Amino acid sequence: MIGGRAAAGAFSAQFGLRSERGGRLYYAYTRGPLDRFHFDKEYVQRLTERDPDVERHFTAYFGDLLTIKLRSRLRQPQLVEDARQETFVRVLASLRRGNGVDHPERLGAFVNSVCNHVLLEFYRSDARSTPMTDDQAQPPDRQPSAESDLVSRENKQQVREILADLPERDRELLRMIFFEEKDKSEVCQKFNVGREYLRVLLHRAKLRFRTSMRKSARRTD
């Protein structure tokens, strides 16, 4: 395992980020468009200089994206967390060494690129230490963790209300896809819908969900 918990601890101590849950980075919950910050020269400069507001924004903004990207490729939640931490450690270390991005607007691409390298190293490390057998060859586990930043009591309530408003068929479609993880082609065949319908269904639900999140964010501001 590269970095991992040791990296997380070093990260918290070295970069002075507020941390919770036994030393792990705390990621601020992003509720709406992040229009306070732009990925420009000033942003990168302040990030390099350890500006706490910019650091919080940076980890909040890219934290969720990294989780979403990594969990589709890594089997265990702990590996996802370790890879995420390692990515942040390397990106910030690189920026502070002056080896960062030449064009600040490419900061996101740089984070993605570093994450890809971390993933490759994790694959190689995993292949060396745990030889795969037929019994172990399982698809990545994408169960949301009880501590996942993407699941919260408030969000569940918002989603519950959206699901309740859906026609029974659409609700059942989503349940079979997201909860029972049935094969999508089989589900579409069963309900006599095209694959495109799934995207449209998720798209509409997502729009309502985002509206609900933003309303909620405005209420608490």
Next chain:
Amino acid sequence: MDHRQLTERKTAEGYVLEELSEPEREEFEEHFFSCEECADEVKAAARFADNAKAVFGEDAAKVVAFPKPVRESPKSARWFRAVPWAATAAFAMLSSYQGFLVIPRLAGPQVASAVTLIEETRGELDQHVRRNGSFVPLRFDINTGQPSPRYVCELHKASGALVFTTEGDAPPEGQPMILLAPAAKLKPDSYILVVKRPGPAGSEVGRFSFVVDK
């Protein structure tokens, strides 16, 4: 990748639904890590999907407090023998227990053998569970010096991944708790059931490991 085309094709939804090929995934990731609009789309879609999964999981797995036995009369004894177990539990709850929960998706009488789980603290155990029917009743005792009015049940795979979490009323004193776990979520594997008090700082009150057989 052309941003407008990505939006028109609902690529963010396709990404969350895992319908993109690997090269398409990589290309889209390279895009949305640099595009705030698409990043917001991906986050919202993924957040909806994860929370929907959690909601469906809560609805599917209901914690049922085992009711006090109904005093048997000759007539009711015959009735209990005639009716399958799961329906018996449902009717017994209706008649004798205040805090019953409606069990969704229990469309008709089903026969199920409850598995009694023993806590891990009593040494390494080899508890096996078989899936028969839509639900697998898992029965366990809660041993704590500080009872709580409600408990949270979290089912994890032995690897640590969460399968589902649900919450329910505590059983009457001295009675076991029963978790009706949806069989569809209990694929052959090793599992750990963690019982906790509710709340973000809810302390653990029990831990039960078992294996679901093929």
